[in-house]
Amino acid sequence: MLTLFRYNWQVRDEWFEWCSQLSIEELNAERTGGIRSILRTLFHIVDVEYSWICAVQGKQVKDPLFSDYQTLQKTKALSDEYRDELEKFFQEEWPVLDNKKVTPWWMEGEFYKEEVLHHVLVHEIHHIGQLSVWARELNLEPVSANLLGRELY
């Protein structure tokens, strides 16, 4: 499963790079569907992944506020900071797939750890699909979502 996280991280970094051609107005422009702007989508992906994987570890953390991350650089820095921590977690504590359930601090319900990790993976890929439509609406070629040829295996 870590390979799929690595896929997501590689694609996400390519989107951060892709975004550097856009103005801050384009990054924050209101769009149709999903999380309604490109930058907010990237922030949301970063935030959701980290929160859920903290929940898997039984840690409660303070949610970052989008109002503190309204530039590409700040959101990318947050992604990098969290990534370092997640890499360590995956390397040191994997596998975490025991049958204990996870209760996140922000909602009701209990979920298997595997279920949570799958949720996080799927969540990012789904939102990246939305970015690809918005890219075409800007007459720009989106980042490729192709998993093949990324030398992950």
Place this chain on the structure above:
Amino acid sequence: MLTLFRYNWQVRDEWFEWCSQLSIEELNAERTGGIRSILRTLFHIVDVEYSWICAVQGKQVKDPLFSDYQTLQKTKALSDEYRDELEKFFQEEWPVLDNKKVTPWWMEGEFYKEEVLHHVLVHEIHHIGQLSVWARELNLEPVSANLLGRELY
């Protein structure tokens, strides 16, 4: 990994159901990004999944032509027909994750079986993300992509 296929199949079936509220003109209307129409996207997802999983099995099959499947009912029937076969394959021949590489008949390159299955999973989720934007452009609520609460675990 089969759980993620089941997630994709559940979401896909919900999209087929969702599509039944649209006219054939709306299903085939040219849209921005991805595979350019809702029906063509669903057909493409179905076709790509089946072709790759046949390739994993070393089987070569004839590609269906979209021109033969230009109604929702026909594309859904194709999805169901393939699904039956894929379910059987997953149940009877799983795990297939040996280290042998797969060469598909329609392109160059060799890929690990796990890589191919991950590719197929990610491919569908990505295109479903695109459908969700097009749904909002039609002022309709998209099918939820949320993996949690689907009782897959």
